[in-house]
Amino acid sequence: xxxxxxxxxxxxxxxxxxxxxxxxxxxxxxxxxxxxxxxxxxxxxxxxxxxxxxxxxxxxxxxxxxxxxxxxxxxxxxxxxxxxxxxxxxxxxxxxxxxxxxxxxxxxxxxxxxxxxxxxxxxxxxxxxxxxxxxxxxxxxxxxxxxxxxxxxxxxxxxxxxxxxxxxxxxxxxxxxxxxxxxxxxxxxxxxxxxxxxxxxxxxxxxxxxxxxxxxxxxxxxxxxxxxxxxxxxxxxxxxxxxxxxxxxxxxxxxxxxxxxxxxxxxxxxxxxxxxxxxxxxxxxxxxxxxxxxxxxxxxxxxxxxxxxxxxxxxxxxxxxxxxxxx
Amino acid sequence: xxxxxxxxxxxxxxxxxxxxxxxxxxxxxxxxxxxxxxxxxxxxxxxxxxxxxxxxxxxxxxxxxxxxxxxxxxxxxxxxxxxxxxxxxxxxxxxxxxxxxxxxxxxxxxxxxxxxxxxxxxxxxxxxxxxxxxxxxxxxxxxxxxxxxxxxxxxxxxxxxxxxxxxxxxxxxxxxxxxxxxxxxxxxxxxxxxxxxxxxxxxxxxxxxxxxxxxxxxxxxxxxxxxxxxxxxxxxxxxxxxxxxxxxxxxxxxxxxxxxxxxxxxxxxxxxxxxxxxxxxxxxxxxxxxxxxxxxxxxxxxxxxxxxxxxxxxxxxxxxxxxxxxxxxxxxxxxxxxxxxxxxxxxxx
Ligand SMILES: Nc1ncnc2c1ncn2[C@@H]1O[C@H](COP(=O)(O)OP(=O)(O)OP(=O)(O)O)[C@@H](O)[C@H]1O
Ligand SMILES: [Mg+2]
Numbered sequence: 001x002x003x004x005x006x007x008x009x010x011x012x013x014x015x016x017x018x019x020x021x022x023x024x025x026x027x028x029x030x031x032x033x034x035x036x037x038x039x040x041x042x043x044x045x046x047x048x049x050x051x052x053x054x055x056x057x058x059x060x061x062x063x064x065x066x067x068x069x070x071x072x073x074x075x076x077x078x079x080x081x082x083x084x085x086x087x088x089x090x091x092x093x094x095x096x097x098x099x100x101x102x103x104x105x106x107x108x109x110x111x112x113x114x115x116x117x118x119x120x121x122x123x124x125x126x127x128x129x130x131x132x133x134x135x136x137x138x139x140x141x142x143x144x145x146x147x148x149x150x151x152x153x154x155x156x157x158x159x160x161x162x163x164x165x166x167x168x169x170x171x172x173x174x175x176x177x178x179x180x181x182x183x184x185x186x187x188x189x190x191x192x193x194x195x196x197x198x199x200x201x202x203x204x205x206x207x208x209x210x211x212x213x214x215x216x217x218x219x220x221x222x223x224x225x226x227x228x229x230x231x232x233x234x235x236x237x238x239x240x241x242x243x244x245x246x247x248x249x250x251x252x253x254x255x256x257x258x259x260x261x262x263x264x265x266x267x268x269x270x271x272x273x274x275x276x277x278x279x280x281x282x283x284x285x286x287x288x289x290x291x292x293x294x295x296x297x298x299x300x301x302x303x304x305x306x307x308x309x310x311x312x313x314x315x316x317x318x319x320x321x322x323x324x325x326x327x
Numbered sequence: 328x329x330x331x332x333x334x335x336x337x338x339x340x341x342x343x344x345x346x347x348x349x350x351x352x353x354x355x356x357x358x359x360x361x362x363x364x365x366x367x368x369x370x371x372x373x374x375x376x377x378x379x380x381x382x383x384x385x386x387x388x389x390x391x392x393x394x395x396x397x398x399x400x401x402x403x404x405x406x407x408x409x410x411x412x413x414x415x416x417x418x419x420x421x422x423x424x425x426x427x428x429x430x431x432x433x434x435x436x437x438x439x440x441x442x443x444x445x446x447x448x449x450x451x452x453x454x455x456x457x458x459x460x461x462x463x464x465x466x467x468x469x470x471x472x473x474x475x476x477x478x479x480x481x482x483x484x485x486x487x488x489x490x491x492x493x494x495x496x497x498x499x500x501x502x503x504x505x506x507x508x509x510x511x512x513x514x515x516x517x518x519x520x521x522x523x524x525x526x527x528x529x530x531x532x533x534x535x536x537x538x539x540x541x542x543x544x545x546x547x548x549x550x551x552x553x554x555x556x557x558x559x560x561x562x563x564x565x566x567x568x569x570x571x572x573x574x575x576x577x578x579x580x581x582x583x584x585x586x587x588x589x590x591x592x593x594x595x596x597x598x599x600x601x602x603x604x605x606x607x608x609x610x611x612x613x614x615x616x617x618x619x620x621x622x623x624x625x626x627x628x629x630x631x632x633x634x635x636x637x638x639x640x641x642x643x644x645x646x647x648x649x650x651x652x653x654x655x656x657x658x659x660x661x662x663x664x665x666x667x668x669x670x671x672x673x674x675x676x
Contacts, residue, residue, distance in 0.1 A: 217450035225464035226437030239454045
């Protein structure tokens, strides 16, 4: 190229007349600082709302309980507290200690002789595991699929969206139940089934965002500058859909916990893990309601409700940040 | 930006040569409508956004593309920087065919051709700082002295002091400042060719003059070839050496800016010039509103595409023969017109 007839305003820079060593901005430090500022700002906006703050405290509380479960729970969740004749389960459950002075169990025991309070504490592990893993994966897969479909369009989009449409034809709970029945009742299978069905809504929303983002001039400008597809997806599309992914992730926590409880409730839960859903299931199996043993099923019910509502509230609060029209 | 060899190729060829450029968009894409089409045996419909555009652009030359909304100016501009794959035709950049370029040539082209967009509120990523926006092209092409170059480009765009803008996000800037950032981004790679699509039309009137003078300075100092796109002829008159008037995806008249503005020959050019308020008071012209609507160029009219709206309609030939863009015997400037009113100086009648 004919550089000779062209006097570049960058000429002296290229000839090294500018002392560039200490001139160059430290890229990593700068990026770190920008990230911190962005996160801090979003965090402030999010925690501005009292309901969101309460919801976060609730989730944080259950997280602490889940992590320190062995120290909080006085007994093992699946340790039988007394043996019946010939080891057969007997239905002589113990009332909570606040109802009967003889009882040494805070929330009494189940008909199988397990300590309800300990089960409740350990149950938070299953709930949060299911909720958080499902959230990360549904948001992650959904975002990736949505960005790919929306950015590339055409056949790729058609194929991916047909899969999403197909998944939309399947109701969440019944399909998870069938999948778990086929694969065997374990917490991981339940999680897997939930994730398989749940990424669809994230994918669809992110795709429509990506479809409109890719037509925006700032994406065109990056293409003109020679940016690769991956560069555009990761630097231009992803940061702009991230709030939405987060939003769907927060909702996914709630849906996943509900689904796990539902599957466990009808007896397809993991027999080796205690979850709030399996607690409800066994209380029903032993007709706790008929015997008036409300301390068996009310506490897990409340816990499910609290975590699920918290998930929705956080999602909702985030929705208001990302979509100012909802304010 | 430092290949020293072979100035022979680039000096013989114009910087940019466009031949018969076409860009058609299929409408009613998608599964359902293509199924419907297949069962009913219908052909797909196309928008003839650009339908056979040819011109050359020399180094340091500025060309204005004018025409009504929807005539294909933006589509042409985007094809020039390879944002669209042409349906047909050739674009040569320094003698290199863009449709058949390999990765290395394309990379070279991407460094040397940039675009400035109409809407400065849309052309900057809302989640990227000014510094990152300008650093992006440099990082893509592995160009050194990032910070120094960015500083220089921002200074050139009159964003002073540059360091003050490094960490600002687009929403913290005014429209004029944003457009200056967009211009700085286009310049930071030290390009040879820029397409500027309505660069000031979204800006407050009070800010336009400043941005336009920046663009004049940029053309001057970078020895840039620029294609300015605008429907505002007075702006193009100010900025451009040559003009091309587009109608329904075709160029109907092109030539030196003064020749065309002072002495328009194609009936469409005339009505376009009369439709805009001419600031010069001693160019007393009656103002004519353009009658009728431009179609959306799906069912392109036969013959001359303008015949339905033309005030100088001369008979069947307008509806049957499509006029070719050529020099006419009546004019001794190097203007080209596609209209049956004038005699071809070439071979055909
Ligand atoms: N991606 C696309 N898909 C389908 N049709 C398109 C696409 N881009 C442009 N068109 C159509 O092509 C025609 C020309 O559009 P273009 O944007 O090039 O016009 P323009 O001259 O820039 O108009 P304006 O002055 O309004 O910016 C229009 O009819 C438009 O609807
Ligand atoms: Mg346009």
